[in-house]
Amino acid sequence: MLSEKVKNKYPWVQLAHAPTPLERMNNLSKDYSTGQRDVNLWIKRDDCTGLAMGGNKARQLEFYLGDALDQQADTILTTGAIQSNHVRMTVAAAHKLGMYCEVQLEERVSDRPSAYYQSGNPFLVSMLGAKVHKYPVGEDEEGADRALYQRAEELNQQGRHAYVIPLAPNHAPLGALGYVLVAEELLQQLGQQSLDAVVIASGSGSTHSGLLVGLRALGCNANVYGICVRRNAELQKARMFKRCQEVAQMIGQPDLITESDIIVTDAVLSPGYGRLNDATTEAIYKAGRREGILLDPTYSGKAMAGLFHLLDKKDLNLQGNIVFLHTGGAPGAFGYPELSSLNLEHSSE
Numbered sequence: 001m002l003s004e005k006v007k008n009k010y011p012w013v014q015l016a017h018a019p020t021p022l023e024r025m026n027n028l029s030k031d032y033s034t035g036q037r038d039v040n041l042w043i044k045r046d047d048c049t050g051l052a053m054g055g056n057k058a059r060q061l062e063f064y065l066g067d068a069l070d071q072q073a074d075t076i077l078t079t080g081a082i083q084s085n086h087v088r089m090t091v092a093a094a095h096k097l098g099m100y101c102e103v104q105l106e107e108r109v110s111d112r113p114s115a116y117y118q119s120g121n122p123f124l125v126s127m128l129g130a131k132v133h134k135y136p137v138g139e140d141e142e143g144a145d146r147a148l149y150q151r152a153e154e155l156n157q158q159g160r161h162a163y164v165i166p167l168a169p170n171h172a173p174l175g176a177l178g179y180v181l182v183a184e185e186l187l188q189q190l191g192q193q194s195l196d197a198v199v200i201a202s203g204s205g206s207t208h209s210g211l212l213v214g215l216r217a218l219g220c221n222a223n224v225y226g227i228c229v230r231r232n233a234e235l236q237k238a239r240m241f242k243r244c245q246e247v248a249q250m251i252g253q254p255d256l257i258t259e260s261d262i263i264v265t266d267a268v269l270s271p272g273y274g275r276l277n278d279a280t281t282e283a284i285y286k287a288g289r290r291e292g293i294l295l296d297p298t299y300s301g302k303a304m305a306g307l308f309h310l311l312d313k314k315d316l317n318l319q320g321n322i323v324f325l326h327t328g329g330a331p332g333a334f335g336y337p338e339l340s341s342l343n344l345e346h347s348s349e
């Protein structure tokens with residue numbers, strides 16, 4: 001089995017509740033099926049991985065923290081945006097494994113109301129009790145990593161053994177291995193049914209590259225559509241191709257991925273990372289109203305908007321069993337009070 005092979009080669013520690021459910025979205029399937037085209041829309045519930053409100057990072061952290069334990073680290077350092085789900089789950093994972101954790105929060109999204117800084121993920125990070133450092137810029141991945149390694153050096157001089165989970169793509173994509181495992185989990189859940197397409201948020205690309213490489217390694221040729229949430233399609237495509245080659249190399253199948261395997265669209269990215277647009281707001285409302293599913297403005301809501309965009313194009317290649325990967329992130333929605341139309345102020349009467 002592929003997952004056994006990967007876990008034998010790379011240290012792994014269990015953190016996620018898995019397998020996560022695979023559910024059919026009955027109402028949206030009906031909405032988008034027409035005379036010419038039948039779609040079965042499925043949702044893979046990686047928002048339900050269980051680690052401090054869940055999300056895709058639990059899968060990635062199983063390999064990072066497995067590596068940290070293997071190296072006998074006692075301290076974990078990582079970096080992310082103010083509303084980073086990765087930072088929230090890293091703190092939870094470190095504490096669960098008895099380690100000390102410090103995190104760095106980057107100023108990536110400008111002009112946000114105070115809720116963005118106080119509610120949702122940063123609120124949960126403070127409840128989990130990590131020491132927080134601020135980092136003034138959000139578009140300097142290597143600078144953010146350098147700051148982490150400097151802090152690690154200081155902590156090591158105090159006698160700690162610090163392990164850094166870096167952000168920039170000049171490090172082995174250990175976290176992507178988590179989604180190589182998910183490819184196998186997903187195909188097992190589908191059983192005899194074909195997998196025709198996967199739609200997925202593409203940010204750092206660990207999720208996208210891991211799932212794509214895993215599917216190809218298992219002989220599945222389904223199109224994997226990456227919805228850009230961080231950078232434009234041209235940059236993301238180049239990044240993903242490189243990422244996929246690295247992941248394929250790590251699992252011992254270096255020539256597995258060709259450039260034509262990389263499909264990305266930035267149709268719903270504007271005006272940029274962590275910023276709402278109409279398509280995303282509508283997708284968040286539609287998922288809630290039609291399926292009772294909660295999404296967030298930065299990642300899963302944009303990915304869902306990307307799925308609707310692809311379906312609206314009436315591309316006949318996109319039919320059959322289509323799996324939307326819910327990567328989580330709903331806690332981040334609390335940093336976007338503009339999504340709510342309610343005004344239920346407490347009255348003194």
Ligand SMILES: *Cc1c(COP(=O)(O)O)cnc(C)c1O
Nearest residue numbers: 203204205206207299327328329
């Ligand atoms: C981090 C994150 C993503 C993006 O995953 P990558 O592996 O970085 O591409 C998508 N959705 C949510 C909710 C996330 O927190």
